[in-house]
Structure formats: structure tokens, C-alpha cells
């Protein structure tokens with residue numbers, strides 16, 4: 150097949166089975182329940198699924214799909230601000246059709262749709278060097294991972310919640326969703342960055358239909374939710390615990406125990422930052438940090454910084470050094486954004502012409518692919534400038550760092 154005979158297209162409802170087949174063949178059988186549920190919820194929503202059809206099929210034969218990709222809206226909370234965001238996932242091209250630009254075209258088109266929809270951030274944890282060509286850069290710290298020991302180390306039915314009451318661990322049901330939302334909102338309130346919402350309905354559907362690959366469990370005590378966990382079978386027969394919260398070490402042990410009863414080896418836990426869960430993990434085995442960050446792309450830095458004005462105002466109010474009126478020019482080499490600070494608040498965020506010399510005396514500068522790391526506070530402006538050559542804090546590094554401090558991010562879960 151040649152590129153001439155392939156066309157990209159919005160996926161239609163009747164493409165779902167073919168998309169599932171490709172995901173099954175390319176990404177693995179364990180992704181099938183998940184892709185089915187996500188298709189059920191999102192196919193037909195403009196800009197969410199795109200496919201490449203091979204037009205070289207004989208007349209009368211429907212053009213088979215050879216490449217697929219999805220972009221699923223999923224907002225992020227930064228401080229008190231909800232940022233419209235999306236995740237790129239399920240990107241797969243049939244082995245016989247690779248290297249012809251199919252996946253690149255799909256991703257480019259999905260990103261354009263997402264930009265038009267008003268998403269100000271796109272995230273992916275896919276192949277970093279593939280995504281770099283679309284403007285993605287490492288933006289958020291990856292979660293630590295822990296290979297959990299066998300069931301023997303895990304909890305016993307005698308474990309109780311914080312107040313010593315008995316615990317029940319059971320599959321989540323639809324009636325739990327409202328309480329789960331409240332529980333997660335309360336559990337993540339201490340994080341600067343967290344998922345804006347979790348896809349409970351889709352997760353419930355996946356785990357209800359696929360008990361060998363997916364699990365959504367809640368820990369309940371006296372009618373109150375005191376923990377939950379979402380686990381998804383990964384490629385090599387590894388049950389990956391993508392998100393888990395617990396109110397106490399006893400709850401964390403029991404959640405671990407329930408998962409270990411499902412799969413007695415190959416339990417890989419992500420550290421999503423919840424204190425009781427993190428302490429439990431740390432007591433089990435060494436925490437290993439993945440070598441690269443979660444990638445993000447920002448289509449419109451001016452718009453994103455404008456949306457974050459309430460956060461900047463809060464940071465300016467907290468900071469002791471940055472109340473002087475000034476214009477902070479942040480060069481991104483091909484464009485510039487100006488943050489105007491007046492009476493301790495951001496009075497304006499506007500674009501300006503590119504600065505030819507990115508290290509001009511009173512400008513800060515950052516390569517565009519590191520901009521998301523600055524906004525999402527991976528190391529703070531100071532730490533970022535220390536690590537990355539083409540990040541320059543300018544003449545007032547402490548003002549830059551007050552505006553862009555290191556942030557405490559809750560690991561963003563996979564789909």
C-alpha cells in the first residue's frame with residue numbers, strides 16, 4: 150500500500166470493531182476491555198478518534214483501517230483552576246503499514262482538533278521521541294513504581310480503618326461514584342496539580358466486563374469510603390496499580406492484600422502520592438523512578454498563562470519579593486509572552502514579538518518544549534534553569550521562581 154491510497158478520517162460508530170482488532174493486535178489483548186469502553190463512551194465525539202483507511206482495497210470492499218489514535222478530553226486541576234486538557238492514547242498502526250506517516254498524521258490532526266476545542270494542554274505517556282516531533286516535552290515527574298511482594302506481606306482481614314472499625318474491600322459500583330468523587334477531591338486537595346475528574350463510569354464498565362484485566366475496588370468502613378484502587382493488566386502479565394488511595398496503613402495493607410489475592414505475582418504499584426499508600430509502598434520494596442517524565446504540549450502559552458492568573462495572583466500575594474510593578478518578558482525563542490505585574494497582581498498576559506536574542510538582559514527564556522515543565526512546576530523555574538541549557542531565568546531569578554515554583558503534582562493516571 151502506498152501513502153497515496155490511504156486517507157485519514159474521523160472514526161465512525163461502525164469502525165469500533167476494527168479499531169478494537171488493531172489495538173488487540175498491536176497493543177495487546179489486555180487493552181481490549183479498555184479500548185472497548187473508551188470507544189463506547191467517546192467514539193462519534195468529534196476529535197476523539199481518528200483512523201487511516203486503506204483505499205487500495207478492491208472496489209466493493211470497505212476500506213480497511215490500518216492505523217488508529219485517540220484523544221480523550223480529561224481536565225487537569227492546577228490550584229483552583231481547571232485546565233481543559235486531553236490525553237493522547239491508543240495510537241497504533243498495523244505492523245505491515247508502519248513508517249508511512251499514518252500515526253504522525255493522525256496525532257497531528259487530533260492535536261489540531263483538540264487545540265480548536267480549546268484544550269490548553271495535551272498529555273501522553275507514550276513513546277517520548279515519537280511525541281517530541283509534535284511539540285511534546287517532559288512536563289511532569291513520573292510516578293515512582295514498586296514491585297509488590299507476594300500476598301504473604303499484605304494485609305489480613307483483621308486490619309481496620311484509622312478508627313479501628315472493620316473494613317470491607319469490594320468491587321466499586323455505580324452508586325459509589327459520587328462518594329468516590331468526594332473522597333478523591335478530599336484526598337488530592339493538598340496537591341497543586343491533580344486530575345480534574347476521574348473517569349469512574351468508564352473504569353466501572355471496564356472492570357465489570359473484564360475481571361481478569363481490570364479492577365476497581367473500594368475500601369469501605371461504616372458506610373464511608375476510606376480507600377480505593379484502580380488496577381489494569383499491563384503487557385507482560387503484570388497487574389499495574391495505577392491509582393490507589395488509603396486513609397491508613399491498615400487500609401493500604403488490605404487493598405494490597407485484595408489485589409494480591411487476585412494476582413499473586415507481577416503486582417506493580419504506581420506511587421500516586423497519597424501518603425498512606427506511599428508509606429505502605431515504601432515499606433514493601435525499593436521505589437524505582439522511571440527514567441523520563443510524563444509528556445505534555447501546550448498549544449497556546451498566552452491563553453494558558455492567562456487562565457492561570459488567579460494562581461499567579463495567589464503566588465504573588467504569598468511571595469515577599471515580587472510585588473514591584475514590572476513586565477516580565479518570557480521568550481520562547483519563536484514567540485514571547487509578557488506578564489504585566491501591577492500592584493502585586495497580574496494585570497495582563499499578552500503575546501509580544503519574538504526576541505532575537507533569547508538571553509537579552511531582562512528577559513527570561515525557555516524552549517517551547519520545556520514550557521509545560523515550567524507551568525507544571527516540575528522543578529520550579531530555578532531548578533529547571535539549572536538542569537536545562539535553554540531555560541534562562543533572566544535578571545530576576547527569584548521573581549521567576551516565585552511565579553513558577555516547584556509544584557506538588559499528583560501522578561496523573563493512565564486511561
Ligand SMILES: CC(C)(COP(=O)(O)OP(=O)(O)OC[C@H]1O[C@@H](n2cnc3c(N)ncnc32)[C@H](O)[C@@H]1OP(=O)(O)O)[C@@H](O)C(=O)NCCC(=O)NCCS
Pocket residue numbers: 175176216240241242243246247248249250251252253254274275276277278279
Ligand atoms: C509508534 C507507531 C504508532 C508509529 O506508527 P507509524 O504509522 O509507523 O508512524 P509514522 O509512520 O507516522 O511515524 C513513524 C516514525 O515514528 C518513529 N518511531 C516509531 N517507533 C518509535 C519509538 N519507539 N520511538 C521513537 N520514534 C519511533 C519511526 O522511527 C518513524 O520516524 P521517521 O518518520 O523519522 O522515519 C507504530 O510503530 C506502532 O503501532 N507501534 C506499536 C504500538 C505503540 O508503541 N504505540 C504507542 C505509541 S504511543
